Structure formats: C-alpha cells, structure tokens
Amino acid sequence: ALSPTGCPVSARAAAFDPFAPSYQQDPAATLRWAREEEPVFYSPELGYWVVTRYEDVKAVFRDNLLFSPSIALEKITPASPEVMAILQGYGFAMNRTMVNEDEPEHMARRRLLTDAFLPERLMRYEPAIRQLARQYMDRFIDKGRADLVAEMFYEIPLTIALHFLGVPDEGAEQLRQFAVAHTLNTWGRPTPEEQQAIAHNVGRFWQTAQNILDGMMAQPDGEGWMYESIRQHHLHPEVVTLSYLRSMMMAILAAAHETTSNATANAFMTLLTQRESWEAICAQPALIPNAVEECLRVAGSIVAWRRRATRETQLGGVTIPQDGKLLLVQASANFDPTHFEDPDRVDLYRENAVEHLTFGYGAHQCMGKNIGRMQMRVFLEEFVRRLPHLRLVQPQTFDFLSNTSFRGPSALWVEWEPQHNPERQAG
Template sequence: MPQTNAPASSGSCPIDHSALRAPNGCPISHQAAAFDPFEDGYQQDPPEYVRWSRAQEPVFYSPKLGYWVVTRYDDIKAIFRDNITFSPSIALEKITPTGEAANAVLASYGYAMNRTLVNEDEPAHMPRRRALMEPFTPAELAHHEPMVRKLTREYVDRFIDTGRADLVDEMLWEVPLTVALHFLGVPEEDMDLLRQYSIAHTVNTWGRPKPEEQVAVAHAVGNFWQLAGRILDKMREDPSGPGWMQYGLRKQRELPEVVTDSYLHSMMMAGIVAAHETTANASANAIKLLLQHPDVWREICEDPALIPNAVEECLRHNGSVAAWRRLVTRDTEVGGMSLAAGSKLLIVTSSANHDEHHFADADLFDIHRDNASDQLTFGYGSHQCMGKNLARMEMQIFLEELTSRLPHMRLAGQRFTYVPNTSFRGPEHLWVEWDPARNPERTDPTVLAPRDAVRIGEPTGGTTGRTLIVERVETAAQGVSRIRLVSPDGRALPRWSPGSHIDIECGHTGISRQYSLCGDPADTSAFEIAVLREPESRGGSAWIHASLRAGDKLKVRGPRNHFRLDETCRRAIFIAGGIGVTPVSAMARRAKELGVDYTFHYCGRSRASMAMIDELRALHGDRVRIHAADEGQRADLAQVLGAPDANTQIYACGPARMIEALEALCATWPEDSLRVEHFSSKLGTLDPSREQPFAVELKDSGLTLEVPPDQTLLATLRAANIDVQSDCEEGLCGSCEVRVLAGEIDHRDVVLTRGERDANNRMMACCSRAAKGGKIVLGL
C-alpha cells in the first residue's frame, strides 16, 4: 500500500491490517494509531494533543476513528475553500453509529433531521444561504445589542454580591440561550429542558455515547425534534414576528422551492443548538483563558478598547469549535497525501489556529496579535458560521460587563471537565471568586452607566494596540526627537524586522500616525522611533514634539512591515532622505550582519538636521555617504544608482520629490528593483462624483456584491458579513489586502510594488477599485 508521510518509527505498523479499509492507510505511525479525540488529552487541549501532527504528519489516517485527520492551517483553509471536492454533507452525521434500539427510538419520534446551512451541498446551499442571510448582517444585529446588554447585567446582578459563582451555570449558558431564542423568535420556555436537549444533540452527533446511554440520548433528541416542530407550527399561524425563523417563513412564501418545510424544521432544531451552544462554550473558554493570564485580564480591565481583539485571540487560542468534518467527493490530494473519493476528513481547526506557519509564536496568548481574526473557529468561505457576529457581540458585552463590575475576579481552584466529543468544547463548569466588598459599583455608580454600542464585526486594527511607556525623549537633530518606548511591566516586546513601522495614537487628538522603527531589531526590550517636527504637520508630529515626555503612556499598534529587506539580495543601495533614515538604517544594519555588499546614501538639508549620523558612521564606516545640501554635497541620484543591475536592490525612504526622481531613474531597471516606503497618500480619496460602481464576486463565499460609487470595497464587504482586517484605511498599511482571482484593478494604495500591481493578484480593499467599473473576482 502507498506510504504516509510518517511511517511507524519501529518499521512496522502498530495496527491489525485486516481491519483497515482506508486507502493509503499503511503503514500508520504509532501516534496516528493512538489518536483518539475522545481521550481527556484531546478534550483538555486539542492543539497540544496534535502538536506532533502539525510538525511531522499533518495529514494522517486514524484507524480508531476511521477518518483522515488534517491539522495545518493552509490545508484546512484550502479544504474550506473547495466545498465541491470536500463536501460538508457529513458535518452532522453521527460520528459514532448508534445501535438498533437507539435508532428505533429516534424513528418513533419521526426524527428526520435533514440538510441545514451546515451540511448542505451545492447547488442547493447558496440560494438558501443568500435568502436567509440578511438578519445576520451587522446592521440587523445591532438591533439586538440593547437586549443582550440588559440581559447580561441582570444575570450579573444575581451573583455580584455573593463572592463566588459558577459562570457557566449562572450566566454563560442561559444568557446565550435566551439571546438565541430571541434571535430565532422562539418563546423563552423550558430553558433547562432545551439545555439538556442541546447537550444530547451534541453527544448524539459528535460524541461517543456508551450503548447503555444511547437510548436515553435518543429520547432527548427525539423530544427535541418534536418540540422544534411544534414551535414551527405555531409560528406558521402568524409569521409576522421579528425572529429569524419567522423571517424564514416569510421567505418561504417568496421562494417555496428554496425554503422548504423540511429545511425549516431542521434549521429550527439546528439553530437552537448552533446559536447558543458555541457562544456559551466560547465565552467560558475566553473568560477561563483571560483569568489564567492575570496580566492580560488587568490590561483589558484598564483598557476596554482591547476587548474586540481579545475576543478574536481567545477564539484563536482556545475556541469552542475544535474540529469539523468533510467528505472527499473525488480523488484528490491534501498536504501531499493522496486521498480517494469517499474518504472522511476530521479537520482540526483548533490545531490550525496554533499553526506556527500562519501565527507567529502561535502558542503565545497575545491579545495584540494583528492577525488574530484569521482564526478558523468560525470556519471559512461559503459555509462560514453566519452567526459569527452575534457571537462576537455577546462575547464583547460579557467581557465589558465583567471587567468593569468584577475586575478583581479570579479563578477558583477546580479541575475543568468537558463533554467528550470531537467538535464542540467548553468547560462544564467555571468557578470564579472575588471579594464583594471591593466591587467598584459600591463606590462608583458610573460603573453602571449606559455604554457605547460595541462594534459588530471583525475588529479593526485600532483594537490591537498595546500601552507602552515613554522611557526617554531626546533631541537627535534639529527638529528631530528620538523616542524610546518600553513595556510597563518590563516584558519583551514583539520581534520586528527591518523596515517595520508602528502606529501611534497621538494622545486625545484622535490622530493615528505611522512611524518607522529604528535601532536594533534584536533588542526586544524597546521600540525606538525618530520623529521630525513637520512644518505642515497633520497633527501627529506636532503633538509628539509639543506634548510627549518621559513617563507618558502611548497606545501603540504593530509592528507591521510592508517595506521588507530581501535578505537573499547580493547587493543593496540604501537611500535615505531626511527622516526617511529611520527604516533604512535598520535595513543597513541587517545587511551588514548578513554580509551583503551595500552602500548607504543619506541626504539632508544640513548635518545639523540629520539624525543618527555619528551612529551610522560608527556602524558602517566608509559604506555610508553623507549628502548635506548646505555643504554642496547634494546627491546625484543617477550617479548613486549607476547602470541597471539585476543583482542590485534599491531601498529608499524620504521626501516625495526624491522618491519620484528615483522611480523615474529606475524605469529601465529590472522590475521591482526599487522598493520604497510611504507615510501619506491621497490616492485612495473617494470622490463619488467621479467613481463608477462595480461588481465583486466572492469566490470562496459564493456571493456577488455591488460596490456603489460612494462606498469603498471594504465597507461593502463588511455590510455583507465578510471579514476583512483593516487599520489605516488610507492605502498605507496593507492590512486590508485581499486576493484577486480575476478582473483588472485600479490600484490606489502605496503598499504594492510595480511588479505586484502588474501581477494583478492582490489589492487593498480600503481604497482600490475595479478598473473602469468592471467586475472583479476575489478569493474571499
């Protein structure tokens, strides 16, 4: 038989081959043979349980489960992208077949769970999804926020003065269930019974109930099925209510062939489970994780603006969906492994969320992570969870209320247990304790004042900021301040690469500005920037020079790098104009470390206005050339560059006039020889009177949207419930980059190089548009 990537270490297969029916299944490694998602190790920490797989055997066959298991990010996202080759049809199939007695019980209740949004194939799935999507959009979900806030406060009121609570039993189960029923339009009755039914449904579908338990589970599932039918029948008498199920009944009148009776009955039952169980578990996981990191808990207590991204990082690091399932419909390949049609896949999304190839320091719990929302807990593509933004809203509100009312809350001693199953996980109990005498609201009634509405949808870059302390501010040259920023608790700061910048929120001005990092990238104890006092400052540099002092606190985002040094280049020319020396100096330092052949040309009005001259001379010696205009040493850029050379890269940062001159001179050089850094741009300014509408097809999500002339592509995507990261929204930072599959782009950013634009395979959603109002196709 064909071999897997990782044969058994002993040279022999540890299982009975006669019982093996999977293609490619021999030899199977000892670790693959031992894999059992119902073991406590998987239940406690799925990513850790399959760490060996991510490192050694990212696609393996599990003889105990009868499934191929996939554990890496890129492989899993590719599976989500292709729901034709990888059918979702088995997503709700019982992972543990039940016996005749249990099946007879289900039949006696008329149980006939059919296709839902979760497990339906095309071409039926997308018409139904499109028909039923509107109530899940951010604009519609905003109507539910006051109810979620009021409900959360009422439940906290019940235990705020007790000093000890099981948050799962006393809040985190009932509030999401009530919200789910409200959203669906279901009467809030028999909540304890619905909780039992929901758990039974999870065990029946994704668990391994013992033979003696299967009959009891079947009775609960059958009763759940009949209850869902009765509720739906009552709704049919008057479908004018505000709930999603009533919305579905009204859509059924418009589209009877799309929204069918059997579909609505299945969705009623599945919706009650999906709309609350995953949120309840995700919330419990998040609070547990935050309290296990008291420094992070304190940070969000002190700065609630961090909560949206903290939610994303909690979903990434310890989400409520451990794994999902797919069926291979044709012979294909995943992660270098050949899979035959009919193979069943367990795709461990929680493992993907800890993949070092996609998330730097993936095991680190970092609420400032700028790609935390790349997490696959909600899935991806056309079957991504439609309720994701309802869950995000609830989790944000839970954390806002608990951090403001119980900032002194801590975990009580306990052992965490989980309902054994492959896919959904959250602690069955979450005991916390606190001193009621220290409750802030006892002395500060403003704690209970009305709050601003939470942002519904994926968080913006503004929610990833970390608070740093200004260690020192010193004059580096005429009009230039050099600033050293450190962590308040002395912890190491994120690693950064030459060319990186950080975003700084300039006090209470509402202004955010980007500044390149200088200094030594190997020094993780601090970030250093140099800021020029611009005569026509837009507010950032003026505020820094007038207001910033040692000891001040700053909100900082990043580092982020879209001006990278190609460390494989053979020769480099570094050109800095004025304050553009900051990113270029870090690049030149790295080039020296790598042994690259380089020269460094530093241009300025006068030596007195040029920062870092002595430092650069000490580090680079004769390789650095100072071009001070007042000494008659203006740089002859044509002479600096010389003849075009395919082995030379040019890195430049400085005034627009200098960059434009270099771009003209490099027109005859090999493509992308010149790489530049920008800090301002007006290319993306939207003028509705001159814009054209255009169509955008989202290949992975199965949607086609119209972008009007007065709206950016980014705004249109958000309104349609599509996640896209963003930060500056000026075409400067590159965080909203999306993949282009077809169509011509009118690029208006200053991030992409000439060659990258010509390749036409990516664009910035915040500013760029379809050329001439045409249609574009995106990998979203």
C-alpha cells in the same frame, strides 16, 4: 493497521482519540506531533483523515465542491438498529440544514436567509445583551463567588438566541439537556446503553422543535430569523424547503447558543488563567475586541468540523480517496506556527488573530459569528468594569463533554471580594 489507501498508519495516528479527556482539555497540544510531522493522517479509531495544519484546513474549507459539507451533522458514532428504531419512533428526520447543504442549493438558500445577520440589524441586540448582563451580575455581585456558566453564560446566549430566532422561551429549561444529547449523538462516542438514553432525548428535542415550528407556521407574521425563514419558504418553497425548516429548527436551537455560551466560558477561562491578559483588558478596555478574537483562536468553542472528499485528491502530501471523510481540527490549525507566530502565547496585540478558523471559512463560514462576538465583547466589558479583581477559584479542574467538536467547560468558578467592587466604592 493500514489506511484505506493501503498506507501504514503510524503508532501515534492509531493512538489518536478525540474522545479521550486529553483532547478536550487541550486539543491543540494533543495534535502538536501531527502538525510537526504528519499533518494529515488517517485515524482508524474514527475512520477519518485528520487535518491539522492551517493551510490544509483552510484549503479544505475553501473548496466546498471538492470537499462536501454533507457529513457535517452525521452521527460520528454509527447508530445501532435499536437507536435507529428509537429515533424513528419520534419521527426524527434530521436532514439538510445550511451547514451540511451542497451547492447550488446552499448558496441559493443562504442568500435568501442572510438579511437578519446584517451588522445594522444585529446592533439592535447590543442594549438587550448589556442589560441582561447587568441584571444577571446584580444577582451574584454581592456574593463573592459564582459559577459563571450556570449563573450567566448559559442563559443569556440562550435568551438572545431565542429572541433572534423568534422562538418563545418557555421550555428553555429542557433545552440544555436536549443540546447535550444532540452534541453526544452527533459528535460523541457514547456506549450502546448511553446511546439509547441519548436517542430518547434527541427524539424529544426533535418533537419539541417541530411543535415550536408548527406554532410559528400557524401564525407566520412574527419577528425573528425563523419567521423570516418561514416567509421565505412560502415565497421560494423549492429553495427554503419544508425539510430545511424542520431540520434547521432543531439544529439552530443548539447551534445558536451552545457555541456562544462555550466560547464565552472559554474566553474567561483563558484570560483569567493568563492573568496578565485579564489585567491588560482591565487597564485598557479598548483591547477587548482583540481579546475576543485571540480567545476564539486559542480556545474556540468549535474545535473540529467535517467534510467529505467528492473525488480522489491530494492533501498535505497524502492521497485522500473519493468519499474519504475529513476531520478538520480548527483548534490545531489555530496553533500552527507557520501562520501564527509564537502560537502558544495569548497575545492581545496579535495582528492576525482574526484569521483563526473557529468560525470555518469560505461559503459556509458561520452566519452568526458577529452575534457570538458581540456577546463575548459585552460580557467582557461589563466584567472588566464591575469586577476587575475577579479571579478563578483555585485549584479548579475543568470538565468537558467528550466529543470531537463542541468545547467549553461545564462549570467556571470565580471569586472576588464584594467590598472591592468599583461601582460599590463609587456609590
């Protein structure tokens, strides 16, 4: 096989398959060969240039003019005419949000919508997160066994996200099914039959999001980021456009909580697998913020993101043609030994852990990163205090949704002896 620039594609590049279970199980390990020998390669399976080293991934994120984010939410598996017809039947019109908007529109919009993410505004959520964490733990703390994803890590970030956005939480039940469909529709490789079922769910998700938005627009004086966005739309309709509101309403319903739920589950999976790290945070809870960062580095919930070259350019010694599509594998960059010493080690004292690329970098860097971090920190604090002897149920294999970008186990089974809970002994 040849790449679009006429260069031969190596056997390993041709074999790269981000929809295979091995990639989700361990994205960094599946690309070790590339980091070492072929840091930017063309994947014929994807039709993308895959970027694997830290400096290259960061350089692409840094230059959002040369590397446009416009394809970030494009279907990575092109839609068949049947799928297009299904989506059209629901009036599906996903377009630019924030994450896939070019300049200068992007910065103008981001600036108008940034206040809700200020640290002093976010601090208000911490007591609510802690109270929810305690309440959910109370439900299972005497049982000795739980699937933390189903019994806690899915619902709390969802509740907090809806609250932050100002969205009423009835109908939240359906959102999990919708979010899975959205992930597979955008970043997965479903079969043609699966695609049709997924398209129906994406269509229903779109309509649900539009109904929610219409309800909010009818009474736009509520509290929450989407209400603030609606008010900014009325003040600056050409910057915060109606199309933006419609697209964002659906996109953020998935982005604001799936990412955090997955990152939390990944963090517990990582720390409980590396038992000495778990014990270290139990002995010294002040290490938790570092642990959060190190877990986001070694087991982030977004493992790859996309850009498009707006003109021909060089990257990692390779020519990328104009309109070349890039898959930036943050999960690989986060294991680059030229940036992170002994990258395979989970090191709670790592000084530059915070330089991981899990939240992206530059103009589009995640706006919600501190909400995600805060939730992960509070969950760890509560578990370390109330269930320090928690352990993974063994043996246990972890299942992941097959897709290029969103990563988190679908279940995380843990167990403990209720009679050893410190608070019970204290009481």
